[in-house]
Amino acid sequence: MxxxxxxxxxxxxxxxxxxxxxxxxxxxxxxxxxxxxxxGYALRGLRHRIHDPDYSDIPWHRVVSKEGIIRVGVQGEEDLLQVELLQTEGVEVGAPKYRVDMKKHLWKGLSPEEVGELIEQLELLKEAATDRA
DNA sequence: ATGTTGACGGTTG
DNA sequence: TCAACCGCCAACA
Known part of the structure; x- marks a missing residue:
């Protein structure tokens, strides 16, 4: 699996x-x-793997809360990396609550069919990898 | 097998 | 709108 x-x-x-x-x-x-x-737990570690080719292409910063609120300040100290990355892409972030206008920037998402295809490709890749091992 | 850990989300006051 | 509370879930020890 x-x-x-x-x-x-x-x-x-x-x-x-x-x-x-x-x-x-x-x-x-x-x-x-x-x-x-x-x-959220799956995404939290990615910011520290920007030099790992297997993960550096994952735009983790494009995922926020349902209300568009960005989590800053992990472990006490404020970290605005996600805010900066989004602004670089032209997504305006409101202060002081660091909120994205979801009306304007929400991605439609994938259809169930598209997700199905995606998963299928993953299964095939994994199968190929285990066969090689 | 079991307990812990949260980039969450819905509800409530 | 805001915060406190609570239920969920996958990975990991």
Whole structure:
């Protein structure tokens, strides 16, 4: 089985520049409507892997809360990296609550069929990898 | 097997 | 709008 995190990463890769999605929407696309929290957990480590070719192409910063609020200040100290990355892409972020206008930037998302194809490709890749081993 | 850990989300006051 | 509370879930030890 392909891990839940791997599926999350594939969907996030599909978010176009200038658009954002939410943890809950990603979870629903993956037929796990209650797993929004797990989606966030899957994404949290990516910011430290910008030099890892396997993960550096995942636009983790394009995922925010349902209301468009960006989480800054992990571990006490304020971290505005996500805000800066979004602004670079032309997404305006309101202060002081660091909020994105979801009316304007929300990504439509993938259809169930598209998600199905995505997962299928992942399964094939994994199969090929295990065969090689 | 079991408990812990949260980039969440819905509800309530 | 805001915050406190609570239920969920996948990964990891």
């Amino acid at each position: 392909v891990s839940f995190y791997a599926k999350v990463y594939e969907v996030v890769r599909c978010i176009p520049t200038g658009k954002v999605s939410s943890y809950g929407r990603i979870a629903r696309m993956l037929w796990a409507p209650q797993a929004s929290r797990a989606v």
